[in-house]
Amino acid sequence: MNILVVDDCSIITGSVKKILNKISRVDNIFEACNGVEALEVLNKNPDMKILIIDWNMPIMNGMEFIEKIKKIKEYKDIYIIMITSEGSKEKIIKAIKTGIDSYIMKPFTMKALQIKLIPIIEKLPK
Numbered sequence: 321m322n323i324l325v326v327d328d329c330s331i332i333t334g335s336v337k338k339i340l341n342k343i344s345r346v347d348n349i350f351e352a353c354n355g356v357e358a359l360e361v362l363n364k365n366p367d368m369k370i371l372i373i374d375w376n377m378p379i380m381n382g383m384e385f386i387e388k389i390k391k392i393k394e395y396k397d398i399y400i401i402m403i404t405s406e407g408s409k410e411k412i413i414k415a416i417k418t419g420i421d422s423y424i425m426k427p428f429t430m431k432a433l434q435i436k437l438i439p440i441i442e443k444l445p446k
Contacts (some may be wrong), residue, residue: 321446322348322367326358327374328383332403332426334370339434344439355380359388366394370441375404375415382417390419399444400439 323346327333333351340346350365352358354377362368371389373382380388382402390424392411405426412423422440424433 321345321369321441321445322350322365323370323372323441324350324352324358324361324365324368325401326352326355326370326377326385327372328353328377329374332374335433336403336437337431339430339437340441342430343438345442345446354378355382355385355388358385362389362395368395368398369446370399370401372401372403372437375402375406375411383415386415386418386420401440403433413432 323340325333325336332414337349337351350361352361356379358373368401373385375382386400389398399421400419401422401424402420403424403426407425415423424436
């Protein structure tokens with residue numbers, strides 16, 4: 321299973337990758353620091369199964385990226401997990417309507433992230 325982690329904070333990216341490396345079903349972990357970079361990675365690796373993305377990033381934010389890929393047939397089935405500090409009811413509703421499958425709020429501890437993230441990934445078909 322290939323996973324793309326997109327966040328402009330290297331601490332978050334590193335934390336997520338550390339957890340993902342514990343999951344045997346994960347084959348490759350790719351990373352990007354904004355939506356433009358993520359699109360380049362995705363175009364080079366179209367067999368991505370999961371996208372873990374932040375909302376607030378420079379150049380192209382997470383929502384702009386998701387709106388863009390949801391229009392591309394090849395990417396419509398990617399499971400999207402948003403990890404963000406955007407927690408207002410309106411933002412969560414917007415994310416769900418845009419195509420987010422799971423939503424994890426920042427800030428979090430490594431243990432809390434692990435408790436939330438691992439079950440989501442393990443239940444997905446490979």
